[in-house]
Structures are given as structure tokens and as C-alpha cells.
Amino acid sequence: ESDRKETRIPLLPDSAVRLIEAGARIRIETGLGSDLGWSDEEYREAGVEVVSDRTQLLSEADIVFRVRKPDAAEIDRYRKGSLHIGFLDPFDERALLRKFSEAGVDAIAMEMIPRTTRAQKMDALSSQANLGGYVGVILAAGMSKKIFPMMTTPSGTIAPARVFVIGAGVAGLQAIATAKRLGAIVEAYDTRPVVEEQVRSLGGRFVKFDIGETGETEQGYARELTEEQLARQRESMAKHCEKSDVVITTAQVFGKKAPRIVTAEMVKRMKPGSLLVDLAVESGGNVEGSRLDEVVDVNGVRIIGFSNLPGKAPLNASQMYSNNLTGLILEFWDKEEKRFQMNLEDEILNGCVVVHEGEIRHEMFR
Amino acid sequence: ESDRKETRIPLLPDSAVRLIEAGARIRIETGLGSDLGWSDEEYREAGVEVVSDRTQLLSEADIVFRVRKPDAAEIDRYRKGSLHIGFLDPFDERALLRKFSEAGVDAIAMEMIPRTTRAQKMDALSSQANLGGYVGVILAAGMSKKIFPMMTTPSGTIAPARVFVIGAGVAGLQAIATAKRLGAIVEAYDTRPVVEEQVRSLGGRFVKFDIGETGETEQGYARELTEEQLARQRESMAKHCEKSDVVITTAQVFGKKAPRIVTAEMVKRMKPGSLLVDLAVESGGNVEGSRLDEVVDVNGVRIIGFSNLPGKAPLNASQMYSNNLTGLILEFWDKEEKRFQMNLEDEILNGCVVVHEGEIRHEMFR
Amino acid sequence: MIEAINWFYILAAFLFALGLKQLSSPATARRGNLLSATAMLIAVGVTLFDQQIIDFRWILGGVLLGATIGLLAARLVAMTAMPEMVALLNGFGGVASLLVGWGEYVNIMDLGSFVAVATFLAVLIGGVTFSGSLIAWAKLRDFWIGNFGIGKPILFRGQQVFNSMLLLAILISGVMFALDPVQGYTPFLIVIALALLLGIMAVIPIGGADMPVVISLLNSYSGLAACAAGFVIQNNILIVAGSMVGAAGLILTSIMCKAMNRSLSNVLFSGFGSVVTAGSDRVEGEVKPISASDSYLLLEASSSVVFVPGYGLAVAQAQHAVRELSDLLENNGCEVRFAIHPVAGRMPGHMNVLLAEADVPYDQLVEMDDINPSMDSVDVCVVIGANDVVNPAAKEDEASPIYGMPIIEVERARTVIVMKRSMATGFAGIENPLFYKSNTRMLFGDAKKSLQALVAEFKQ
Amino acid sequence: MIEAINWFYILAAFLFALGLKQLSSPATARRGNLLSATAMLIAVGVTLFDQQIIDFRWILGGVLLGATIGLLAARLVAMTAMPEMVALLNGFGGVASLLVGWGEYVNIMDLGSFVAVATFLAVLIGGVTFSGSLIAWAKLRDFWIGNFGIGKPILFRGQQVFNSMLLLAILISGVMFALDPVQGYTPFLIVIALALLLGIMAVIPIGGADMPVVISLLNSYSGLAACAAGFVIQNNILIVAGSMVGAAGLILTSIMCKAMNRSLSNVLFSGFGSVVTAGSDRVEGEVKPISASDSYLLLEASSSVVFVPGYGLAVAQAQHAVRELSDLLENNGCEVRFAIHPVAGRMPGHMNVLLAEADVPYDQLVEMDDINPSMDSVDVCVVIGANDVVNPAAKEDEASPIYGMPIIEVERARTVIVMKRSMATGFAGIENPLFYKSNTRMLFGDAKKSLQALVAEFKQ
Amino acid sequence: MTIDTVSLALIFMLSILLGFELISKVPSTLHTPLMSGANAISGITLVGALILAGGSESWLGSVLGFLAVTFATINVVGGYLVTNRMFSMFKEKKREDHDRSH
Amino acid sequence: MTIDTVSLALIFMLSILLGFELISKVPSTLHTPLMSGANAISGITLVGALILAGGSESWLGSVLGFLAVTFATINVVGGYLVTNRMFSMFKEKKREDHDRSH
Numbered sequence A, B: 001e002s003d004r005k006e007t008r009i010p011l012l013p014d015s016a017v018r019l020i021e022a023g024a025r026i027r028i029e030t031g032l033g034s035d036l037g038w039s040d041e042e043y044r045e046a047g048v049e050v051v052s053d054r055t056q057l058l059s060e061a062d063i064v065f066r067v068r069k070p071d072a073a074e075i076d077r078y079r080k081g082s083l084h085i086g087f088l089d090p091f092d093e094r095a096l097l098r099k100f101s102e103a104g105v106d107a108i109a110m111e112m113i114p115r116t117t118r119a120q121k122m123d124a125l126s127s128q129a130n131l132g133g134y135v136g137v138i139l140a141a142g143m144s145k146k147i148f149p150m151m152t153t154p155s156g157t158i159a160p161a162r163v164f165v166i167g168a169g170v171a172g173l174q175a176i177a178t179a180k181r182l183g184a185i186v187e188a189y190d191t192r193p194v195v196e197e198q199v200r201s202l203g204g205r206f207v208k209f210d211i212g213e214t215g216e217t218e219q220g221y222a223r224e225l226t227e228e229q230l231a232r233q234r235e236s237m238a239k240h241c242e243k244s245d246v247v248i249t250t251a252q253v254f255g256k257k258a259p260r261i262v263t264a265e266m267v268k269r270m271k272p273g274s275l276l277v278d279l280a281v282e283s284g285g286n287v288e289g290s291r292l293d294e295v296v297d298v299n300g301v302r303i304i305g306f307s308n309l310p311g312k313a314p315l316n317a318s319q320m321y322s323n324n325l326t327g328l329i330l331e332f333w334d335k336e337e338k339r340f341q342m343n344l345e346d347e348i349l350n351g352c353v354v355v356h357e358g359e360i361r362h363e364m365f366r
Numbered sequence C, D: 001m002i003e004a005i006n007w008f009y010i011l012a013a014f015l016f017a018l019g020l021k022q023l024s025s026p027a028t029a030r031r032g033n034l035l036s037a038t039a040m041l042i043a044v045g046v047t048l049f050d051q052q053i054i055d056f057r058w059i060l061g062g063v064l065l066g067a068t069i070g071l072l073a074a075r076l077v078a079m080t081a082m083p084e085m086v087a088l089l090n091g092f093g094g095v096a097s098l099l100v101g102w103g104e105y106v107n108i109m110d111l112g113s114f115v116a117v118a119t120f121l122a123v124l125i126g127g128v129t130f131s132g133s134l135i136a137w138a139k140l141r142d143f144w145i146g147n148f149g150i151g152k153p154i155l156f157r158g159q160q161v162f163n164s165m166l167l168l169a170i171l172i173s174g175v176m177f178a179l180d181p182v183q184g185y186t187p188f189l190i191v192i193a194l195a196l197l198l199g200i201m202a203v204i205p206i207g208g209a210d211m212p213v214v215i216s217l218l219n220s221y222s223g224l225a226a227c228a229a230g231f232v233i234q235n236n237i238l239i240v241a242g243s244m245v246g247a248a249g250l251i252l253t254s255i256m257c258k259a260m261n262r263s264l265s266n267v268l269f270s271g272f273g274s275v276v277t278a279g280s281d282r283v284e285g286e287v288k289p290i291s292a293s294d295s296y297l298l299l300e301a302s303s304s305v306v307f308v309p310g311y312g313l314a315v316a317q318a319q320h321a322v323r324e325l326s327d328l329l330e331n332n333g334c335e336v337r338f339a340i341h342p343v344a345g346r347m348p349g350h351m352n353v354l355l356a357e358a359d360v361p362y363d364q365l366v367e368m369d370d371i372n373p374s375m376d377s378v379d380v381c382v383v384i385g386a387n388d389v390v391n392p393a394a395k396e397d398e399a400s401p402i403y404g405m406p407i408i409e410v411e412r413a414r415t416v417i418v419m420k421r422s423m424a425t426g427f428a429g430i431e432n433p434l435f436y437k438s439n440t441r442m443l444f445g446d447a448k449k450s451l452q453a454l455v456a457e458f459k460q
Numbered sequence E, F: 001m002t003i004d005t006v007s008l009a010l011i012f013m014l015s016i017l018l019g020f021e022l023i024s025k026v027p028s029t030l031h032t033p034l035m036s037g038a039n040a041i042s043g044i045t046l047v048g049a050l051i052l053a054g055g056s057e058s059w060l061g062s063v064l065g066f067l068a069v070t071f072a073t074i075n076v077v078g079g080y081l082v083t084n085r086m087f088s089m090f091k092e093k094k095r096e097d098h099d100r101s102h
């Protein structure tokens, strides 16, 4: 039961088999997986019904899988009482939530899956950020005028590239690992001090600035910094950016706009030819001057603001997302009744169900 | 003394300093290094004269450095008796050579530098192929729908990508190393059996087909295969391509058109979504259907035929090329007379000077 | 004459020492055995020239009979029955020492006090060795064939009290004998009887699986018995060879104990323990640290090892070290796998990055779901800086915050070695009952250092 | 009484053995020294109760005088002069044994033949130790201070013939003395004189830099001298302690030789050699293989090591092993660098890929042009599967096809260890004169295996 | 003919120390053979048995001596042969491994 | 009072073997201290010197004994003290290293 719009898809035949074994009936829009190499035929073999009429699909489904948020208009076509699961960007899309509640459609925002140990198999934010970190580095390596590894050759020695990763969460760590693999000298910065050990465990150098007390919330997200801290941070940051060939920023604060970390002035001080990859561009960007889906050139320094980086490895992104959704469904699947159990007492569902029975129930969005 | 046309440049300020110390006078076209971050100012500091008039430059120079071959028209502007050094593609550009001989301009083809141990510092073919191999893999990683490394995650296990490198010369080996670094399973094939150990020394698997006797020429280039060998090779090759996510071809035969290794039929048998990177595209291509500077899509299999891959890491490519030229000049520099010694007895110059004193002297092109 | 004999004895002693040394290294072991056999030949050969020997009939008979039996036994015994055979032979060695002590006493009667003590010891140790070895032999047969019922530990109430009494009785009889050997024939015979009883009592409470250790210990005893006999007849070669074997046997015994992850006292007295405090440690348990060299002995003797890497592997940057250890284990004929938990580390695919860097072959990496079913047949599971992902609370304790998370069920392996620096918790901040399980050993310290120490042990 | 003394001697012997063992491990060395001092105290203390001792005046005088001198010497000597001090003390020990032998002979005169031989040995070894140690001491002072001219090897024509004569003379005098000790006082005195001369002759041809090895050897001798003295006065503790030290000293000597990359005979007779065949091996030279454990001793004692990786490192996939070895060397206080030749391997940047995989810090990588100037001060240069890039023919031999290629000039390091599997050529297919240089040692075998063996040696 | 006990004690002490030092690390495959080999050595008591059996004047002493010789000989002969058999087993195994690798 | 020579020889042999086994691997920093420590032990000849000096009836014997005692005592006292000084030097060095790392 699904549909789609972008390179990623929310359900793979493998996952479909698992759901069907558990007793679900699944229908997909025709051509869902064809771009990624799964024909409708393969889905049919897995036991999935392939339907060409999207309206019919939506109006008959109990649960709708989706990667991105739907058009407001489409929500009307949903059956009342059905459940929509996907990324909803709930902090910025209050209107959409209202639309869901008006249409009487329940909605689960994948962003809101709590980051507990038990919920990790459904944690799509992590799984996608992870790929994002990898793709970000590959992108940077492809666009950089320098190669990443060191090479001692008869035609001279090539110094390794310096990569500076700002924000060492899931995406940042994967970026560190990937850049390190390619042989770059990797430095990383994060406000949470616990990350230091993690960075070092991947062979990166952790950069410390003295900016006073910081911390993380219970769920492992970073707390927002004070204005003074940000100022001090910027000071030292500029120096590190200056000597780096590639700067990758991944800093985000849950539910807020991404912090502006690299200012225009810092960009100006960087070497011409160097690169900035802003992985936080979708939530506002860490780099001043970064623009969504564009490459901005500032005196020879390029700022890359591509969105949806996980979508550049669509096969794996879809695979992981599909597993996340399946994990979520199966965790709350009632095998007897063969239906999804909307158990709002449960910590996980309590965290991620934003709209229920015509009401925006999640306290953050009321 | 130089000029240019493409992303790479033939002289860096560092090399200029070395030449000037040896007693040379150097002039460059204005804006030579600006794209790569070296201003005219930096060249001036190194002691280089910056001139804006190309015609004047050419007509007064004793030696002209260049990356690619010049227009035939431009050769007329050269001073008679001067020396041109750069890639000339002499096997395909007989006309150009004739033009040189008519204009009385000596020419060194960098392709023709012999592959002796002593000549390695001038071996631009190697230095550029090396970068080409790296860039080829980065390109493939960027365009692949799968990520290269294996990842065991709560959202499922991602299998590592399979990369198949055909032709394990300088470029091929670097491709193997880079893909391996990114965590892919790397297989490689080459007709020269000595390569097997080299592939394994980089952590790759060497694939052997039984195709009878092959060999290498004295200079380490591959000998051409017989038609029957090629047929047998193709048979087994198809199977390996089929299971690979990325195929990178680098096979070349010195002075000949690149062998056609991956046929259209093989391409058809590959998984949709997989990639072919043809590094030999400039000399005709190893992959049937590859087109210069284009991405060809055959049933979801993309064939990438970008030329000038080293130019995608222009900074390092220029650095190495500049070192190669400098190495060549200094090897034959007469410190007393402060001039280049055209010693045709020497093995190296004997190999690479194609036009001398109005005559195409190299036996391969007469 | 006697001086010449003694010079040969010195040569024999030298060869024994050399032979024993060579026996302990695979490359030279065979040669070592031959050397020691040569030494034995020399020692026995020159003894025949001893002036004390006046009558060769008994000797000839004994040697012929003994050699025939020994030859047949060594030829006919099945390869699988070798350990039992060793037990039996060892018992014979013990009884021979007993008989030598006895005979010397019978001949001389009026022993000096030093010799009397030596005689007492020869008889006591020889007797214990003899009866103990016979029981061990019986237990092993049962263990292999399983129709005798003696293979299992035999325990009864008051066993400890009884044994203490027995020891006391032996001591008293011994003192009575030593104080006045001429009058002490009765206490002497009592010592013999009680020694035989003691050997039986000491071995019956021990299970058949532990018999190799027991045999090794008894082997050490029989050396000491020979040494005591040497003191009785004031003979150098007996003292040297006997005490050397006694000491070496003791070392070997402790090596074998460690390879089974047991302490010697645990082996010898586990039977008693199981009557008194059975099951009590199942509930809480205690942390049992282990040293790198003991871990080595465990790993060296195992044929299937699973490594479970966690965040600690990354922190310690121990990927290369574990790769090297795994290579060594494979060369040692051991099957090695790496079990990767999906959330091990701090980033998806964290372990993959590290293990790929160390070039661990992809086909050695096993996923959690694939390793768990075969965990019971794993000899040793080495947990390297993992904690939450091997926490059985996730399966067992509904109150645990990680309840329901699938884990790698390492606790089902025969032995678990956990490498971490302290008893600190992992990411989830919860206690790990694994560390208190009876089959878990903690190898404390930085994971890289521990692994490197193990690698070093493997290369001696 | 004498029996009680002997029991204490046994205790002392035990403590000596324990002390010596502990002395050889850094963690326990200090304790070992104390143990052995305690043993000495016991042994000396109980000796005073010996019935043979009837007059304490000489003893008191000697002990007081000796203790005072010993105390002052130990206190006042500069830390840098310790080795000389040891030489001197050792000489005194030797002469004491000589004197004991002499005195015993003087007292008894009519020696049994066994005791006579022992006396001869005690005097001979003691004498050689004494004069040899004095010369060693003098050479060391010269070596450090440099005003005496004795530090250098002293050689003259006919030295070898002279020494052979000397030995013969000693032997003849010895036989004369031993055959009839009562009449043999003159030959005995001749033995003493010649022994002293022999000690001098043995040490003068050896250079001051080799003195530590010589002292260690003389130290072993002085143990043997004490042992011989023990046979003279039929005293257990002298025999045990003396022979134990003698054996241990011999082992230590060979360990020290290996750490200097010399054989013992090379040390002892190098002086002679240099007269006869000087310079001859400079031209051609021979291949000198080395074992992993000897390489360990070399590396362990060096403070600056440069690794030169080549294609063989890649073939053997030895990058992790070399990284581990480099870490161990660094922990040992050694400066470690990797010198990368631009064309090492088969692909530009080949070595970089490997070393980055093993996470060798970038700042340890040194380019050819930067390492060559400082090569002279490198203790050991380890060439790992490189060949062409360290081939001095590129510099020296104009006819060589690689003439003119810049190379890493490893041959200028103090010692070069080359790891490769055979004498096979590299890519360029040409012979490498490096392998025949006098300071080159070949560690044959797969580079990874060799490196791992070295790592294992480092961890014992 | 009695050697003094003190020397014997010293010899005993030295032998014990030597025994401890001789064996330090034994691979598990060698545990049983080493045990068996050591066991054979402890049959040295045969020397004592010989002296007893050959030198006794009493009937009892001779019988005891005879038994002692018998048992000790079994130990010695059996011990060395069994140990040797174990080693030949190793060799075969190795050859098998070798064969398989071809 | 002569102990029989054979026992002495046996004791000698065992001690030699023990001496060989006791020392196997010595880090280079311990070479000199170990040498010095062993040297001190070889001063055991002092025991012989004492017996000689205290038991001689002839004047020459006594003088020789006196000299022997003197030299041996220097060896013993000096040897142990020098060795000990070397070890205390180590300790200081270590402490320095330690201090520097703070």
C-alpha cells in the first residue's frame, strides 16, 4: 500500500514478503521500483498487487507508505481513518498536519520516531542521514579539484586533502569514516563532548574550541547554543575552515532551524578552489549563502547545497527506508487480527503519531 | 614559456622556480593558473614574466610547454627551430606532425617518453593515468545507485558493491586501490599475468580466464591479443560483468586503438542500475556503445565515456604534469650554456622527440 | 665401579633434562622422547653393574614380564584409549615406587630417621598415585564407554570429614613408623592401606571430563614418589629425574587447567562444592577476571571462535590486532567468525568500516540472525568492547529499557571472554548480567593491548 | 655444624637462582638484586661458623678493607663510568678465586688429581679474568677519556702464533703441576704468570667499543673460576652459584653480541682478522642472513629506526604488521620514520595506500629527499620488500640500467635489515650490491611473517 | 655408601627448579604426549626396583623387588612406546593435511 | 670432609643447565645491570676466601687468604651497591618521564 515521488521508494519486494507473511495485503502503484531495477513482475511474485490508478489506491488503503509528504490535495483522496506513514517535516508543515486532522487521516511522522535503542530499526532519520554522510563525501570528492589521498609519486608528492566535518551526528560520523577511507586528513567538530571519542574511534581528529558548557537532550540531540557561545565558536571555526580543502557541515538541532555556523566571512577566508558541502541545507543550512539544490561560487569557493543526498544512493536508501517502515509495522502488528495496533501508550507510537482520530495529538505541534 | 587550453595547466609556480634556478627565462600567458588558485602575481613572484599576447609568446619562445596538441594554425606562429613539448597523440595526428616538420618546429610527444626506470619522473602518461584511475572510481561512486561499502545497520545489511576493473595498468591499479578503499569488493582482469600479484597486493581479486598465451612488450605495454583469444575472453568476461555493480575499463594497447572488450551483448546482460566507466574512451573505448563525453543508457545500464578524467582533479594533474615537464627539461639541461641539450643519442630523447630539424624522425611515424 | 655408574647417571640426568625440554615444543617433541628413552636405557643399563645386585633371576623375570606386558599394551591399545593407558601406566610407576620403599624397609628395617621419612613419603605418594590412577582409568573408560557408572562424580554426605580423618590417620601412622622403624611394621602397613584408600577417595568425586588434569597431577606425583624412593636408596638419578618430572608435571597440570578455564582447586574440589553450594551462583554470580596468558590457553585449545566487536573495538582501534589474532587462530585450525550486531558502535556500519580497514574477509562476517542459532557449538566467544549488543537483559529482563532488542546471544557459547577496560556500562547505561555468568571471563584492559598480548602469547 | 651450614647453603643457592631469574626482567630486577644480596649474606654469614676457621684476624682485616674500598668505589664512581667499574670489580672476583686456589694448594700441597685439576682451572680462569678485566677497564677509560691510546685494538705481527705458544705453555705447565702437585710449585707459579699474560693478550686486540661484550664474557669466566675454586675446597655453594653465573653470563654475552649485530667470535677475533684480511670484504662481501630474534635484539637496542617499504610490503600485505612494530618501537623510546620512495611499489602512491590503510600517521612519512641527509645517524634501517629503490648501483655503477635514479641511501645507516623472501631481483631485474654490504643483514621470508615474528619477540 | 643427605637435598632443589623452568608454554596438542612422556620418565624408579630385586636377601624383599621391577618396566616400556605412537599419529595427520592441500 | 666428586659434578651440571634456562630474553636496558648483578654473585668466591684466610696455618696461606678476602669483598660489596645504584637511576628516569607527561 504505497505511492511515491522522488528517487527513493518506500517498499522493496523483500520487505513486502515479510509483511505479506505477517498477513498484510499490499498494493503498489505500477512502475514503483522500475527505476531501481525492480519490475512490477518482481513485486507480483512477492505477492503484491500492482495497481495503476493512484486515486483508487489511496482511497482503499488502510495504511499508506510514502517517502515524502503528500500534496495537500491528495490527502482528500485518502480514506477516512486510514494511516499515512512517511517523512512529514511536521515542524515546518503545520498546515499539512491540519489537513490530515481535517481529513480524519492518522499520520505518523518518521522524523518523530524516538531515538531509543528499541526503536533503532525504525529510525529512518538515522538510516537516511547515514547515507547522506556517505554521499556528501563522494560528492565532494567528485567536485574537488584535489584528490583526497596522499600520493608519493615520481611526479611529486601530492599532499592529502584536509576535510573538516562540522557536526558529528550520524551523518557526520559516516562522512568522517568515508573521507578517512579515501585517505584524507579528517578533522571534526561538534558541540557535544561525548562525540570526541566517537570521532577518534573512526580515525578522525576532534577539534575542541573553548565555548563553555554545552550538552545533549535526553534523546541524544544537541541542545541549542547561546549567542555568545556561537560567536566564540565562529572565531576558532574560521581558522579551521581556512586550512581545509573540503568542509562538510551536518549540524542540526532537532525541531529547530539548523544553526548558522559557517558565516560569509569565513567562506571568504577560505582558499579558492575549496569546497563546502552543506548537508543541513534542507533545514536552513549551516553555511551562510548556501542555497537549496544549487552550487554557489564565492570567489572560487563553492558551496554545495544539494538536498536529498540519500536519494543519490536511491537503491540503498530505499532498502533501508523500506526496512524501517516494515520494522515499524511489524513491531505493532497484531498477528491474530492481522492489523496494525495503534497502541498510543507505547513510547514509540506516542512519539511518532502526530495526527490521530482527527486531532493533532502530538504536544509539540498543538 | 607556455600556453594552454583545458582545466589542466603545464606549469606551476613551484616548478617555475626550479627552472629559473637552473637558468631558464620563463613567460606565461596571463591568467594561466587563475582557475586553479594561482594568480599571475604568484607567478611573478616566482620570477616568471606574464604576457598577455599569445602570438608574441609563441613567436619568441625557444621551448613551448603545453598540455594538449595545438591547433595546426597556431604552429605557424612558432619560431622556427623552437621546441614544442606536450601530448600530441602522434598515432592519430600524423597531419599535425607533418605540420610541425614543415614549420621547422621540433616536437616532443609526452606519450612517447620511454617507460624506463630513469624516465619515470617525466612519465606524464603514468602520472595522468594514475589520477584518471582515481577519478574514474570517484565518478562511479557518485553516479552509482548503490553505495560501495558494506554496512550492517539496524535498517538491514547493505551488501558491498562489486567493482570489476578491466586492465590493471597504472590507471587500473589506482582504480582498484580507490574502490577497495571505499569498501567495495574489487575484481580485476588483465591479459598480462604479472599483474596478478600486483592486483592482490592492493587487496583486489584477480580474475583469470583461460585464453592461452599473452605477454608484454619490453617496455611493459601489453601485446595485442589474437581474434580467437578475444572471443574466449569475451565469453568469461560477460559473466563477471553480469554480477558487478560497476565495471571500469582501462585496457589499452600502446599505439593502437583500444581493444573492444565489453560488447553490446555483455552490456545487455548486466543488471539494470549498474555502471560502466570507460577510461579508454579517448582511444576508441573498451566498451561497445561508449561515446566520448556522454553517458549512454542501455536498458538502465549506464556507460560513462567522459574524456580527460585527470582534468577532473586539475590541481594535482597540473602539479604532476608540470613536474614531469620540469623533470624532462632539467634532465637534459646544460647548466653552463643554460639551454636544453637535444641529445638524440639518449634513450629517452630518442624515444620521445618525434619531429626534429624539419623531419619526422621517429620511426613509428615515418 | 659405583663411581663410574654415577658418572653415567649424570649423563642420563642431563639427557632427561634435555629430553623434557624438547618434549614441550612441537618441533622437537619426538626427538625429546627418544633422548629421554636413551637416558632411561643408560640409567637402567649401568645400574645392572651395581655391586649391590647379586642375583639377576628376579630382575630378569620382572623385566621380561614387564616388557612383554608394556609392549603388548602399547601396541594393542586403541588410539582413542591413550589417556586411559597413560593413567594405568602411571599407576604402575607409582606402585613400583611404593614397592621399592617397602622392599628397602623390609631389607634394612633399622632405617635412619631421614630415610624413614623418605620411605614414608615414597609409600604414601606411590600408593595414592597407584589407586588414584586406577580410579582415573576406570572413570575414563566409563566416560568413553559409559556402562560402569563411575564416570560421574561420586559424592556422599560426610565425605570431607571422612577424608580429613583419613589424612590424620595416615599422619599418625607415619609418625609412629618413622619414630621407630624397627618396631613400626604394623603402622607401615597401615600407611600403605590408607594411602591406597586416600587415592581412591581423592579421585572419585571428580568428573570424568576432568580426568586428564587429574592424570597429569598424578603423573607429577609418581615423579615425586620416584624421587622419594631415590632418597630411600640414596640414588641420585632417581632424585633428579623424579623431582624434575614432578615439577614439570605440576606446571603441565596448571597449563591444562587454564586451557579448560578452571583452577586446579576447582578441578579437585568441584565435586565437593557441587554438593554444598549447588546452583547458588546461578542467581548472582561473580566477576571472574582472566589474564591474557590464560585466555591464550583457552583460545589455543578451541576449534570454533566467534568475535563480537563493539564500540570498544573502535575506541581502542583494535581492528588490526583482532585481524591478526583471527589469522593466527585460523592457522591453528580453528574456525573464526565475526558476528556483527546491527547497532554495534556509534554509527550504522561502524564495525564494517573498521573490519574492512583491517581487511577481514567479507565471508567471515556473520550477521546476528545467522550466528545465534549456531552459538551453542562455539567454544569461545570473544566480546571485544561490546556491551549493550550482548546484554542478555534484552531477552530476559522485561523491566530493562532495552528489553525486546535482539542481541547476539554470546552467553550460550561454552566460554565467553569479554574484553573491556572496567565494569562500566555501555551507551544505554545499564548493567550487563553477562559479566556475571559462570562461563564468562573478563579480560580487563584496553582491547588493543589485550589483543596484542594474546597475539604475542600465540607467538610465544 | 657443617651439616647445618650446608642446609643454609641450599637456601642461599635457591635464593641465588631466584634472584638471577628476577634480575633478567625489568619489573622484578631490583627485587632480584636484593634477593641475591640476601643469599650472599646468608652464605657468607654461615661460613663464619665453619669449623675450619680458627683465626678471625685475617678475615676481619680483609673484610673491613674490602668493604671500605667497595663502598667508596660504588659511591664515588660516576654514573657514566659504571661499565668500567663492573670490569674492575669482576677482575677482583677473578683474582680472589686465583688466590683461593693458590692458598689451598699452599696449605695442603699434596692434592688429589681431581682437586689438582680444579686448582689449575681456578688459577687459570681466575688469572685470565683478572688481567683481562684490568685491560678491559683500561680500554674503557681510554674509550671514554681518550688519553691512553689503549682503546684501539692493539695488534702486532705474529700475534696469533704467540698466543698459540702461550696456550701450549700453559697446558704443559698445568700437566706438570697436576701430575705431581707436591713437586709442582714452579710450574704452578708459571701457570699463574702465563694466565695473567693470556688475559692481557686476549683482550688487547679488541676495540674499546666491544668492551661490554668482553666484560660480560669475563664475568661468566669469573663465575666459572669461583666454581673451580668450589671444587678445590669441595664447597657446594661456590659450585652452584659460580656455575649458575657462568652459564647465565654466557647467555647474556651472546644476547649482547646479537644486539650489536656481531657474533661472539667476530668480537673476540675481529682484531686478528683486520690485520690479515683488511678491506678484502669491501669489494665483494657476502650475504649475511639474520634471524628474527637477532633482529629483535638489534631493533630493541636502537634509538632511531627508518622503515623503507617497497613492493614486497604490498605483496605480503604487511602494512598492519609494520604499523604494529613501529608502535612497539616508539613505545620503546625509539624514533620511527617511514621513508617513501616515489616509485616504490607498482603504482604511484602504492605505499601511501597501504600505510594509510594501516593508519600510519602522515607525519611519520618522510620523502626520499628529506631522509637521505639524516641517514648517517640512523641506527637501523629496515628495508621491507624494497629492492630497486634502495639499489646503490643507481649511484655507484655507471653501467647499471638504473644509473642516475635517485635512491634511498639506506646503506649509510649503521645497520640495514633487508626483509625479502630470496635473493631474487626486483622489477628492474638487476642485482643489488646492498645485500652484500658489510652492514647489511638479510631477514629472509615473507615480509609479513618476518614482521609478525619481530612483533612477537617484542612481546616476549 | 650413603651420600650425604645435604647433597641430595641440594640436588633435589636444583632439579625441582630446573623442572619448573624447563616447561613454560605447551600447545594443547602436546598436552597428552608430554604427559605420557613425563610419565615414562617417572618410570626411573625401575633403577631402584632393580637394585632392590637384585640385592635383597629376604624372600619378601625379592618378591617386592620382582613386583616393583615388573610394574616399573611396564611403565617404562609402555610409556615410551605409547608416547612414540602418539607422535607418529601427528606425523600422519600432517601428511594428510599436506596431501589434501595439493 | 670431602663430599664425593660425583655429587659435585652432578650439582655442577644441574646448576649449569639451570643457569642457561634462567635467562632467556633481556631488554637492552637491563644488559649492564644484569651483568653487574651476576658479577656480584660471582663474588661468592668470598666464601672460599674466608675458609682459606681463617683456616690457614702457614703464613703464606694466610696472606693469600687475606688478599682473597679483600678482593672478594670488594667484588661483593661494590657489585651489589653498583647494581643497586643502576636501578635507582632507572627509577628516577621513569619518574622524569612520568613528570614530563603531565
Ligand SMILES: NC(=O)c1ccc[n+]([C@@H]2O[C@H](COP(=O)([O-])OP(=O)(O)OC[C@H]3O[C@@H](n4cnc5c(N)ncnc54)[C@H](OP(=O)(O)O)[C@@H]3O)[C@@H](O)[C@H]2O)c1
Binding pocket: A117, A120, C309, C310, C311, C312, C313, C315, C316, C342, C343, C344, C345, C346, C347, C348, C349, C350, C384, C385, C386, C387, C388, C389, C390, C419, C420, C421, C422, C423, C424, C425, C426, C427, C428, C445, C446, C447, C448
Ligand atoms: N550503531 C549505531 O548506529 C548507534 C548509534 C548511536 C548509538 N548506538 C548505541 O550504541 C550501543 C552500541 O553497543 P556496543 O555494544 O557496540 O557498545 P556499548 O554498549 O557502548 O559498549 C562499549 C563498551 O566498550 C568498552 N570500551 C570502550 N573503550 C574500550 C577500549 N579502549 N578497550 C576495551 N573496551 C572498551 C566500554 O567498557 P569499558 O569502559 O569498561 O572499557 C563499553 O562498555 C548500543 O546501545 C546502540 O544502541 C548505536
Ligand SMILES: NC(=O)c1ccc[n+]([C@@H]2O[C@H](COP(=O)([O-])OP(=O)(O)OC[C@H]3O[C@@H](n4cnc5c(N)ncnc54)[C@H](OP(=O)(O)O)[C@@H]3O)[C@@H](O)[C@H]2O)c1
Binding pocket: B117, B120, D309, D310, D311, D312, D313, D315, D316, D342, D343, D344, D345, D346, D347, D348, D349, D350, D384, D385, D386, D387, D388, D389, D390, D419, D420, D421, D422, D423, D424, D425, D426, D427, D428, D445, D446, D447, D448
Ligand atoms: N611506483 C610505480 O608507479 C611503478 C610502476 C611500475 C614499475 N615500478 C618499478 O617498480 C620498482 C619498485 O621498487 P621496489 O623497491 O618497491 O620493488 P622491487 O624492486 O620490485 O622489489 C620488490 C622486492 O620485494 C620482494 N618481495 C616480494 N614479495 C615479497 C614478500 N611477500 N615478502 C617479502 N619480500 C617480498 C622481492 O624479493 P623476493 O622475491 O626475494 O622476496 C623483490 O625483490 C622500481 O623499479 C620501479 O621503477 C614502479
Ligand SMILES: NC(=O)c1ccc[n+]([C@@H]2O[C@H](COP(=O)([O-])OP(=O)(O)OC[C@H]3O[C@@H](n4cnc5c(N)ncnc54)[C@H](O)[C@@H]3O)[C@@H](O)[C@H]2O)c1
Binding pocket: A115, A116, A117, A120, A123, A125, A126, A129, A166, A167, A168, A169, A170, A171, A172, A189, A190, A191, A192, A195, A219, A220, A221, A222, A225, A250, A251, A252, A253, A254, A259, A261, C346
Ligand atoms: N539511542 C540510539 O540508539 C540512537 C539512535 C540514533 C542516533 N542516536 C544518537 O543521536 C545523536 C544525534 O543524531 P543525529 O545525527 O540525527 O543528530 P542531528 O542530525 O540532529 O545533528 C547532527 C550533529 O550536529 C551537532 N550540532 C548541533 N548544533 C551544532 C553546532 N552549533 N555546532 C556543531 N555541531 C552541532 C549535533 O551535536 C549532532 O551531533 C547521534 O550522535 C547518535 O549517537 C542514538
Ligand SMILES: NC(=O)c1ccc[n+]([C@@H]2O[C@H](COP(=O)([O-])OP(=O)(O)OC[C@H]3O[C@@H](n4cnc5c(N)ncnc54)[C@H](O)[C@@H]3O)[C@@H](O)[C@H]2O)c1
Binding pocket: B115, B116, B117, B120, B123, B125, B126, B129, B166, B167, B168, B169, B170, B171, B172, B189, B190, B191, B192, B195, B219, B220, B221, B222, B225, B250, B251, B252, B253, B254, B259, B261, D346
Ligand atoms: N619501467 C617503469 O618504471 C614503468 C613506469 C610506468 C609504467 N610501467 C609499467 O607499464 C605497464 C603499463 O602501463 P599503462 O597503465 O600505461 O598501460 P596501458 O594504459 O597501455 O594499458 C592498461 C592496461 O590494459 C591492459 N590490457 C591491454 N589489452 C587488454 C585486453 N585485451 N584485456 C585486458 N586488459 C588489457 C594492459 O595489460 C595494461 O595493464 C604498467 O603495468 C606498469 O607496470 C613501468
